[in-house]
Amino acid sequence: MAEMNFGGVVEQVATRNEFPLEKAREVLKNETIAVIGYGVQGPGQALNLRDNGFNVIIGQRKGGKTWEKAIADGWVPGETLLEIEEAAEKGTIIQYLLSDAAQIEVWPRIKPYLTAGKALYFSHGFGITYKERTGIIPPADIDVILVAPKGSGTSLRRMFLEGRGLNSSYAIFQDATGRAKERVIALGIGVGSGYLFETDFKREVYSDLTGERGTLMGAIQGILQAQYEVLRENGHSPSEAFNETVEELTQSLMPLFAENGMDWMYANCSTTAQRGALDWMGPFHDATKPVFEKLYKEVACGNEAQRSIDTNSKPDYREKLEEELKALRESEMWRAGAVVRKLRPENN
């Protein structure tokens, strides 16, 4: 563990320096890692583990697009690509990477294979934290651990192929074997994490649900849409509104403030932009903070989790979801965006 000072607060961080890949391979040399689910995290984690030299099998329901995707990625039916129950039986570590709703439905079929000494691994604190709602209550004689990559499974794989690592959180809910810590860190390194930050299941799920509903996705779409609409309502063309709202953000400023921080960005724009941004950040902060407070409360009391469980388990969920996604895709802002993106040098 390395001690790192984050803006004045010292935290313990697991790194590849003191826990290199060779050590991770040694820790897991007798384990069979069964990755259950091959959606977004499944492929990223399973392929990175396989390329890193671990013994991996996939458990996925047969037929359909994801089964075919697994075959295309080199998993062999009957050998490394199995039905969910068969993989759970063979695995000594069960990486439970079904969607959070499917984890609830499939739980009774997985549980019989969670025999003494195995490890149950999650990439989200959802199932365990909201256990009264999910019914996911593991037996006491297994390890229950978490590695949650802080990003998409697609980025996890891309960054691995670029020789970089994505930051992950890790947590231990139950240590039945005395090996939970070395198992979880070894798995975190194996799936392609750059650095591993300690948390617990509850803090992981509260922060993750807040983040994705907030600045990572929900808030950002809301704020982009609001600015786009105001520009359009005041006579600006779609391209002008889109360029000034999204394209400049993602193509020019985001890479710069990713590299150097927003403090640097504020110090390195025109004095006009600087004055305006300094004056307007306060009103935007004050307008949105109550929304974030409400969001956090909804997450912490379990309402957000329940909403997600209820909607995901409705029989017409997919159709309704498709309607909502279609409305977003067909909004003028994202239709304008599709045309603007085509103009990027790499796309023409």
Ligand SMILES: NC(=O)c1ccc[n+]([C@@H]2O[C@H](COP(=O)([O-])OP(=O)(O)OC[C@H]3O[C@@H](n4cnc5c(N)ncnc54)[C@H](O)[C@@H]3O)[C@@H](O)[C@H]2O)c1
């Ligand atoms: N998507 C991400 O990038 C991401 C990032 C961090 C953490 N997570 C967490 O990782 C876990 C997996 O998420 P995901 O987004 O990869 O999942 P996903 O929604 O892509 O689904 C994964 C798999 O679940 C299977 N599945 C769905 N319903 C099923 C059912 N009823 N029976 C059997 N199989 C079924 C699908 O075939 C698919 O292979 C979740 O806990 C999620 O919160 C996801």
Ligand SMILES: CC(C)(O)[C@@H](O)C(=O)O
């Ligand atoms: C990739 C995200 C948004 O970070 C993840 O939390 C998810 O649920 O997909």
Ligand SMILES: [Mg+2]
């Ligand atoms: Mg999430």
Ligand SMILES: [Mg+2]
């Ligand atoms: Mg997340």
